[in-house]
Amino acid sequence: MGMRKVAVIGAGMTKFVRRALETPKELSWLAVQQALQSCELTMDDIEAVCMGTAPDSFDGLHMKGEYLSDGAGGWRKPYMRSYVGGGTGVFVPIQGWYHVASGLFDVVLVVAEEKMSSFYPHAQAAFLTIFDHTTERPLKPNLLWIFALEMNRYMNTYGIAKEDIARVSVLHKRNAADHPAALLGDANITVEDVLKSEVLAWPVQRLDVSPVTDGAVAIILAAEHVAKRLTDKPVWIEGVGWCLDTAYWTNRDLAYPRYVEYAARMAYEMAGIKEPKKEIHIAEPYDPFDYKALHHLEGLQLAERGQAVQMYIDGTAARDGNLPICPSGGLLGVGNPIAAAGLMKIAELFWQLRGEAGARQVPGQPRRGLAQAWGDLMQVGTVVIMGR
């Protein structure tokens, strides 16, 4: 017997905002409601729920998954929360995938929610608690710091200029201007704006970074026989991959994300993809920082090492280019509610591949897309390949 095919049949998301007035449960429910409406289902049709949400410390909620359960539709249903840090947003659809592909369920709701604004004064302080309590936490590191290390290493290894990296931020934020749910869309932003923005930890500047955001996204997955009954345009999950590297991140080569490569190879193999550069038509690499999009495109084998930036220079990455990158606007433009940001990329591929992306629609009827997220201590890659 072959593997069960799994399709995405519906998607919904809240607006991504800086400070949501809704509780985390309410945000989850708003996204779920939209996803259900998009495929004309009700909670009665949902057999199980998968939840993605990253650290409990943002909300100061122990067992946050349990707290979110009824808001996310987990009432009297099989419900589980998975997490792989920042990679969670693209992992939770993988969790949904194995729920369906295993044959245990036919229709599964996948929800990702994050509310970062509850943390006062700034969610950045919550990240102090992700570091090793003995060897690293006493140094009081924060994420901007370690990204500055990695960005420096990346620029230095391949001789990439900051001016060129800034192009990533410009393209993504311009793309986001067409996204109705985006927090930081800006049709007129320029490279100069990025280079003139406040320095946070050299070489990271404010506009190199995605914003702290609140939001939720939900998608609905169905087994082949159900998907074909419910929609004319199912979008299939063709490949999934995930890979977690050692916790000892300080021993890692920061110039190249090998864990992303392994996750991508797992997904390509499952999808039967031999030449990713030709066979992937849209890519939504994880872009919490502008250089990260480049870093990940290389790990995903969509660009040679140190060459990803050329895609932004020669227009390949543009929405009408040969391989559009983050046509949604990505985390830099739409916003970065950690787990929800990753699932937003999956929702974007769903809309793009169905030709329902409105002003953001990539021309030429793309057939196959890839979404990727990353997280933990520069440690995890999660990849999903979707196709018509």
Added chain:
Amino acid sequence: MSERVAIIGVGWAGFHTKTQELSYKEMVYQAAMRAYDDAGVDARADIQSFVTVAEDFHEGTSIFDEYTPDQIGGALMPVHTIAGDGLHGLATAYMLIKTGQCDVVAVEGHCKASNILTLPEITLYAQDPVLNRPLNLNSEFIAGLEMNRYLYESGTSREQCAAVVVKNRRNALLNPLASYPADLSLEYVLEGPPVAWPLTKHEIAPTCDAAVVMVLASEEKARHFSENPIWILGMGWCNDSYSLENRQWGSLAYIQKAAHMAYRMAGFQNPQRMIDFAEVDDQYAYRELMTLEALGLVAEGSAGFLCAEGYTSLQGELPVNVSGGSLGMGHFLDATGLVRTLEAVLQLRAQAGLHQLEDVEVGLVQSWRGLPTTSGAVAILSNM
């Protein structure tokens, strides 16, 4: 697609109330090495994916999944964490194998509760931040409310709940992995200090440290690696309302639903007749009784009477928590489901030692994620 899934290796470490000499990573490493050795697998070559269970606040580290891969041999491999009980982890590994994408998967769960100085305060952080937390009540008031409602609705007595404590802690006398064995009288339990009326101190399971790792495999690989595979016949899990204000208090609908899912998968029309023994949640003594009713293993309202009469004792018709349960072994937070699955595996392999049951073929394991959650899971295991 793989037809059946089996547990082919188990390993454990710890089972002490305090573990000064080892870090959680060292405990997990020991458990993993024993499990891989028991299964006869090479972790780096034979295992395709790893599942761990953990909660950030229990570990004192945010995004705790960061620290999971190294000690289980999972670095640069597909590893992920489930914020759930060990049985949720087991169900995840089961699903991964059933997809056909993996044929050998490892599951890890650990608990180093002795590192947690302020467990009640941490549990307080699990209460609804707007509606409940401002009351600043130790979460055990929820257990008190639930017990009271259950006693009222089912006609169960406090003495019958106390009999669960006496039974489980006596069972623990025969289990070398149990940290709280004791031969107690009913009066001693009943006269313990009240915590949240009608719940008393001795009816609450204290915590304990342990790490458990299990290796699961598809039928083909199980037959290749193992001489005594323990088959997973069914798995079920379910949540109810998290809000205290609108949950059902006198019975456990989520356990009932989780059990139905597992029975359906196992093809059990009449679970009472099929199941030889059960390892069920007993973080609070009354929960064992409530759970047995929700599982459909005894008639509604009869659990208290049957337990007091010895129906669930070591020699009874349906031995429940022969390991000693959480009351006798201690409670292992997120690892509890795996600890109890370990007991079931050892029973089904006839390796349980002094408290070995005779001629057992099918065992049921059930877990609950503790206060204030309504999250439960069920697994049905068999050596046939």
